[in-house]
Amino acid sequence: MVASTSATTATDFGRPLSPSERWFWIIDRISPSNCTARVRVHGRLTVEQLECAAAALTAEYPLLRAGVVDAGAGDPHLMPLPDPRIPVRQLLSDDPKTWRREIDAELIDPFDTRAGLARIADIVQRPGTVAEQHDLILTVSHIILDGRSLMTVLRKLIQYAASERSDNRAGIRSRAAFPPADDLIPAGARGVWRYVYSTLFDQAAALVLRPRRVGGGTPVGLLERRTRVVYRTVAAEPLAALVADCRWAGVTVHGVLAAAVARAIGDSVRPKGSGVAGIGSPVDFRPLLRPRPDAEELGVYAPVLAGFVRFGPGESLWAAARSVNRQVERGIRQRRHLSTVAGMRFGTPRTVESGRRIVDMVDRRAPWNVSVTNLGRIDFPEEVGAWQLSGLTLTASNSCVSAVTVAIVTAHGEMRIGFCYVDGMLTEPEKFADQVLAELISRPDPESRIS
Structure with missing residues (x-):
């Protein structure tokens, strides 16, 4: 032993x-x-x-x-x-x-x-x-x-x-220490100006679009923020129907997830009104790193790309999903996620004391404070030896620079969603989760809303 x-x-x-x-x-x-x-x-x-x-x-x-x-x-x-x-x-x-x-x-x-x-x-x-x-x-x-x-x-x-x-x-294989992701960014995505461009790109878009963020009626101080979670599940049959509709409409499941979350944000901050919601989409950039980490290497390999998604009575779920896909694809094509990580050597504070000021600024000024972390289908066994496995679930602390993390993992024939929210910053978390689930299950026919 x-x-x-x-x-x-x-x-x-x-x-x-x-x-x-x-x-x-x-x-x-x-x-x-x-x-x-x-x-x-x-x-x-x-x-x-x-x-x-x-x-x-x-x-x-x-x-x-x-x-x-x-x-x-x-x-x-x-x-x-x-x-x-x-x-x-x-x-x-x-x-x-x-x-x-x-x-x-x-x-x-x-x-x-x-x-x-x-x-x-x-x-x-x-x-x-x-x-x-x-x-x-x-x-x-x-x-x-x-x-x-x-x-x-x-x-x-x-x-x-x-x-x-x-x-x-x-x-047991003993792995050699692997370099952190920061050291594996290709040279073409490095440099202070690329970092500045990536940072200003989101800020400029936010100035034009004025995205809405989640926020409760009573401010919650950085030191007092605590994460709670509510859970929802998309079972096998509605999940298969969702995937089929996404294929027909030419969008990804992540696009529809982010669009559904954007509509729930809109309902929470501007009921029956229109606007733009800020959404963060973590993107796995392992394939772009050099050397490329293997699938079982550990680290932080999912920087966030910001997106801005329209909501309101006249906005189609499918149009919003296509907008999410276009923004993520553009960010990857421009390698903004790579530049952001590579540029952290210029922007990361040296100490906790100086970091508090930066964290406070990010908390007040970031164009989004909700992220949709979708791992997609995970290769996780249903049986190991004599054991049966089920209920795979992902959750994450929001810490002090976000209000909601919607964490999604699909395995064992179902999609499980954890709505991880800062207590007090999302005033009706059960309603928020129910609305997102309803959008996923009772979504419009893509053929009739493809325009």
Whole structure:
């Protein structure tokens, strides 16, 4: 049995945080910046299996056996931990909604980043019976991982737990430390002027379009912001119909998701009125990096492209979806997401103190504070050994520079949506979620609204 990975077996790994990692670290110092992934495991699973699997993960990935050390001079480093481990917390509950409350708690519980950047919660129902099941919740700091990387870790956690290899350190691949995404941007997308252009492009569009943002009746201070989540599911049959309609209309599912969210924003800030909603769309840019990270490499590889989506009684859902697609495609073609990450070396503050001023400015002036994080269809097994898997779910803290993150993952024949909102900044979260779901399920016929 592998209980932990000792420092002597870990490859040497220590480096300064990259500018984009340092940005998330500064944000995390103000309010937690966590990501969670949850899956339900049907069958018998022991805490010892999870601890062995967690140790296998630390043996494989340098990022998971590191913490962040800051000497106080604005130079935080990722450094190997003397006794790296991912803690496993297990609790018993017969309440089927316990996992939701635990995710809410995980999103607002800050990491002591000096001691590690990941943790696992296992919520057990009906242990020792044929109906035993586990809701596994993996929480990782956004400083080091994005949502797609998080799914990789959760999948490997389950596979290691089910595999005899988790009891055999020699069978575990130990990866070499991989450079941060900031260092992999192609030369053509680098440079201060490209960064300035990317920044001014969104600001100029916002000046013209004056997009609306989500905001509650009572301002919520940066230090007081806490994320809560409501959940909705698109089942297999309506999901298949949605995908078919999107293909007919020539739009992506992400485009329709962003359009539906924009309409819900409009209803929340200007009921029955017209306007433009600001939407952020994270875009996976792994294929453009050099060298290209493999599919199982961990890191933050999804910078956000801003979009501006019209809403109102006369606006077609399909026209809005096509607008989202055009804006994302233009941003990728112009490589603005690459330039934004490459340019963070010019714009990221050095210290938490100076970062507070920048964060406050971004919070007040950014043209959007809602993002639609759609991972699409995830290759996540439905069976591992004797276990059946279901209910794959993604959530994320909003931290202090956004109000709502709509996190979507499609697996096991369904689309699961987590509406992650800052408590107090979205006044009617259940209504907001219901409206988005209604747009997805009861959408207009694309043939009649294709104009």
